[in-house]
């Protein structure tokens with residue numbers, strides 16, 4: 001990925017410096033900050049054709065209940081600048097990620113009984129395909145139409161059904177308490193003072209269900225900031241756990257060696273922060 005001259009918002013500009021900033025070592029103490037994008041605290045809705053490689057449905061992003069009836073392909077709900085920035089990153093390469101499911105997801109989900117799963121920031125769909133193949137009823141949400149088109153193509157090629165949602169997490173109007181598993185693997189979710197993204201992640205989990213939130217460990221904040229990227233602008237496991245109350249049980253909250261798929265951007269990251277919390281009621 002590379003910097004773009006079009007002037008994307010500061011907080012979106014430099015997710016890539018994670019590559020340079022990663023160091024093995026301690027976890028994160030992420031201070032709360034002011035609004036990352038105060039000019040973006042509003043609803044956006046526009047449309048975008050995301051490609052023709054497969055059936056990209058958008059059956060819950062518009063606030064309607066999930067159904068088997070596809071909404072118009074490419075209906076997008078979210079910040080157009082966010083979508084455009086990630087579209088540019090994906091369009092830079094024919095394939096950005098490894099094409100294989102994330103190791104932490106495989107490790108944590110293998111023991112779970114398949115039910116409804118939400119894959120947040122599904123990227124090119126390797127996790128969604130793996131989950132669907134394992135018997136999960138998969139809803140996969142993503143801001144990039146370029147990535148979604150690739151993901152839908154992979155699912156189509158595998159003969160698998162996935163409900164695709166072209167939306168930003170906090171604007172997607174997800175049905176509350178509806179997913180047995182909410183999986184967020186290295187999500188690039190911007191923080192806001194009201195912790196909107198964290199609250200949406202937690203609210204989507206059904207009673208008895210699990211939120212699995214995985215991120216890179218050992219990001220050196222100072223080095224990242226020197227590269228124009230501030231980790232404090234993003235949601236981390238620690239910012240999720242801050243919101244947990246007695247309705248939640250922490251099953252896993254640890255740093256551990258990453259079981260990384262070979263190849264793809266980000267393959268150099270050596271350790272994961274893994275948060276797995278269960279909603280009791």
Ligand SMILES: C[S@@+](CC[C@H](N)C(=O)[O-])C[C@H]1O[C@@H](n2cnc3c(N)ncnc32)[C@H](O)[C@@H]1O
Pocket residue numbers: 082086097102120121122123124141142143144147167168169170184185186187188189190
């Ligand atoms: C680091 S990538 C990880 C992709 C995938 N989960 C994986 O592990 O390969 C982060 C993804 O989150 C998506 N994303 C960023 N902000 C988002 C938002 N607010 N809502 C939904 N997806 C978002 C990006 O487009 C990108 O595909």
